[in-house]
Amino acid sequence: MRNLLWSGFFMILLLSGCGWDGTASRENDVTPLTAITITADYSTIALNTSVKLKATGNFSGYYTKDISDQVAWTSATPTVAAFVTTANPSRVTGKGAGSSVLTATMGGVSATFNLTVSSATVTSVTVSPAAPTLAKGLTKQFTATGIFSDATTQDLTFDAAWTSSDTTAATISDVADDTKGLATALAAGTTTISATFGGISGSTLLTTTAPVLQSIAITPDTPTVLSLSSVTFTAIGTYSDGTTPDITSQVTWASSSTNVAPAPTAGTTVTSAPGTTTISAALDNVSGTTTLKVTGGTLSSISISPNSQTLVKGTLGRISATGVFSDGSSRDITGALTWTVDNTNRASLTTPSGNVMWANALASGGVTITAKSASLSKTASLTVTAPSLNHLEIAPISLALTKGTTGRFTVTAIFNDGTSQDVTDSATTGSPTTWSSNNTSVATVGATGLASGQVGAVAAGTATITANYGGTNITGSVTVTAKTLKSLAIYPSSTTTLSIGVATAFTATATYTDATTADVTKDTTWTVSDANVAIPADSQQLQGQIMGVNSGTATLTATFDGKTATAVNLKVP
Numbered sequence: 001m002r003n004l005l006w007s008g009f010f011m012i013l014l015l016s017g018c019g020w021d022g023t024a025s026r027e028n029d030v031t032p033l034t035a036i037t038i039t040a041d042y043s044t045i046a047l048n049t050s051v052k053l054k055a056t057g058n059f060s061g062y063y064t065k066d067i068s069d070q071v072a073w074t075s076a077t078p079t080v081a082a083f084v085t086t087a088n089p090s091r092v093t094g095k096g097a098g099s100s101v102l103t104a105t106m107g108g109v110s111a112t113f114n115l116t117v118s119s120a121t122v123t124s125v126t127v128s129p130a131a132p133t134l135a136k137g138l139t140k141q142f143t144a145t146g147i148f149s150d151a152t153t154q155d156l157t158f159d160a161a162w163t164s165s166d167t168t169a170a171t172i173s174d175v176a177d178d179t180k181g182l183a184t185a186l187a188a189g190t191t192t193i194s195a196t197f198g199g200i201s202g203s204t205l206l207t208t209t210a211p212v213l214q215s216i217a218i219t220p221d222t223p224t225v226l227s228l229s230s231v232t233f234t235a236i237g238t239y240s241d242g243t244t245p246d247i248t249s250q251v252t253w254a255s256s257s258t259n260v261a262p263a264p265t266a267g268t269t270v271t272s273a274p275g276t277t278t279i280s281a282a283l284d285n286v287s288g289t290t291t292l293k294v295t296g297g298t299l300s301s302i303s304i305s306p307n308s309q310t311l312v313k314g315t316l317g318r319i320s321a322t323g324v325f326s327d328g329s330s331r332d333i334t335g336a337l338t339w340t341v342d343n344t345n346r347a348s349l350t351t352p353s354g355n356v357m358w359a360n361a362l363a364s365g366g367v368t369i370t371a372k373s374a375s376l377s378k379t380a381s382l383t384v385t386a387p388s389l390n391h392l393e394i395a396p397i398s399l400a401l402t403k404g405t406t407g408r409f410t411v412t413a414i415f416n417d418g419t420s421q422d423v424t425d426s427a428t429t430g431s432p433t434t435w436s437s438n439n440t441s442v443a444t445v446g447a448t449g450l451a452s453g454q455v456g457a458v459a460a461g462t463a464t465i466t467a468n469y470g471g472t473n474i475t476g477s478v479t480v481t482a483k484t485l486k487s488l489a490i491y492p493s494s495t496t497t498l499s500i501g502v503a504t505a506f507t508a509t510a511t512y513t514d515a516t517t518a519d520v521t522k523d524t525t526w527t528v529s530d531a532n533v534a535i536p537a538d539s540q541q542l543q544g545q546i547m548g549v550n551s552g553t554a555t556l557t558a559t560f561d562g563k564t565a566t567a568v569n570l571k572v573p
Helices: 002-015
Strands: 035-040 043-048 051-060 061-068 072-073 091-094 098-106 109-118 123-129 133-135 138-142 143-148 153-155 161-164 170-172 182-185 188-199 202-209 213-219 225-227 229-230 234-239 252-255 268-270 275-283 284-295 297-304 307-312 316-325 330-332 337-342 348-353 358-361 365-373 375-385 391-393 396-403 406-408 410-415 420-422 432-438 444-445 454-457 461-469 470-480 485-493 504-505 506-511 516-518 525-528 534-538 541-546 551-562 568-572
Touching: 035 098, 035 109, 051 098, 051 109, 091 109, 133 182, 143 188, 161 170, 161 365, 170 188, 182 202, 182 297, 213 275, 213 284, 213 396, 234 275, 297 365, 297 375, 307 316, 307 358, 316 365, 316 375, 330 534, 337 348, 348 365, 358 375, 391 461, 391 470, 396 406, 396 454, 410 461, 420 534, 432 444, 444 461, 454 470, 485 551, 506 551, 525 534
Parallel strands: 043 109, 123 202, 133 202, 225 284, 307 375, 396 470
Antiparallel strands: 035 051, 051 061, 051 091, 072 098, 098 109, 123 143, 138 182, 143 153, 161 188, 170 182, 188 202, 213 234, 229 268, 252 275, 275 284, 297 316, 316 330, 316 358, 337 365, 348 358, 365 375, 391 410, 406 454, 410 420, 432 461, 444 454, 461 470, 485 506, 504 541, 506 516, 525 551, 534 541, 551 568
8 A cells, every 4th residue: 555655646746747737748857758659641752742750759658749849850861861951850851762761869769760752753733722812911821732643642832832923912932941832911912823843833813802800909998987977989900911990980889788888889888877788899790899897876866057047148158967876976977968958049058078068048038958867857947148248357367377387367248237147168159259368478378168268377477368258358467487396296195095986186286496385286187097996087177186986996196397296095995
């Protein structure tokens, strides 16, 4: 019994030493080579043809493996059969009629193989496959088969000379290695592929076509987003010629669970409820998938702000929607809802970006605005009036900015009926507010959309900003001071725990070399290392506000005027 146990123990050591898993994985000096077996497709070959030999090593009866490229090959009669192909050391070529003994040797172990070389001559050559089609960028292996005067057949792929009649359509390898006979399609067209041996040729027609789609990759890969959020996917196709175009608009999009998120339209979908769904993109029988995870609770109710407003004809007013979710969180969902008006002659709605919605006042009268998501909806009222302008007011009257920061002027129109309205943002119809700077080398001003009235400090100096509404001008002054930024800091600066779907405010403080400080939160670029853990709540309206998306950790970084604040650790439980 003891001897049996020791024998089993030795066997375990023996097999583990050679890394054995049923086949050989590496050379070792524990399990020695004990025998070699040589095999080949032919034991008789014609003059000037070749055959590849295979040497299989037997390691003490425990496993076998191909050692063709490790053994030393020799021929007893090199004038009959010789190993002359450097790239294929196990390939033997017939040099003269007769017989030769071929030997494979490794580690003192040898085996022999008897090869006969006949004097038969080739009578025909056949190239296969016959008349294939190949897409640009793909390759196809051709083979040449010869029929000889003694009625034998032999593979001549390695020994034939290969040519392509039109190398702009496709090339074919004639290199003396394992690539011989391998065609590569280069452009749509046709070419004749020929194999010649012993003065005899065979050929076939190769048709090359436009590149074909091989695979589809969808980005972002396995994203996690909040419910009632818009997510845009991009489909990138990899074609046979190696090109990788954007095929987002060409694919057919699908979602495996439409109650989590409907199938994207042109790559974009608005998530519905927590859960996971497989998003797929398909084209030409090729598909790609990614998994979308949705968190943040199910929408419970919607509120619109303002619930009621009055706008002057030809102006616009902002409107937003907040959603309350089943997990107790609430957030801006303006951009995720379907908005309609009951009278398109009196008002229209515009979504310039993200969670921004504008009501455009077109004609006098009342309008009902509806925001809807699935079975939930909410309405707000809008009244359009048409009073005449009395005067304009601008606030602040002056701005003092540091180079690299921004400020904003707002313009209020006072009408003859005693009403007033913010007309900072440009209207899409009527008489839009226009903005200009008399010295753009000192300060620029945004003139359209969300940037209307926003001043960018360029260099030290002064500038006058002019706003025009209804043919009336009003001005504000800007003074820009040039300071050298010393450092940038984020607050809170320690590890911060975020809740899913709830925004937490961070501030960025710049310290200058003159020891002054400034809150530059709105001028800072905020980035989160992992968008599947946390995201900026709204980069355009709520700078510095970060909300959790899914459990995990990430880092928050703030960049301003070329400096980056020390990253803050974010944790979402």
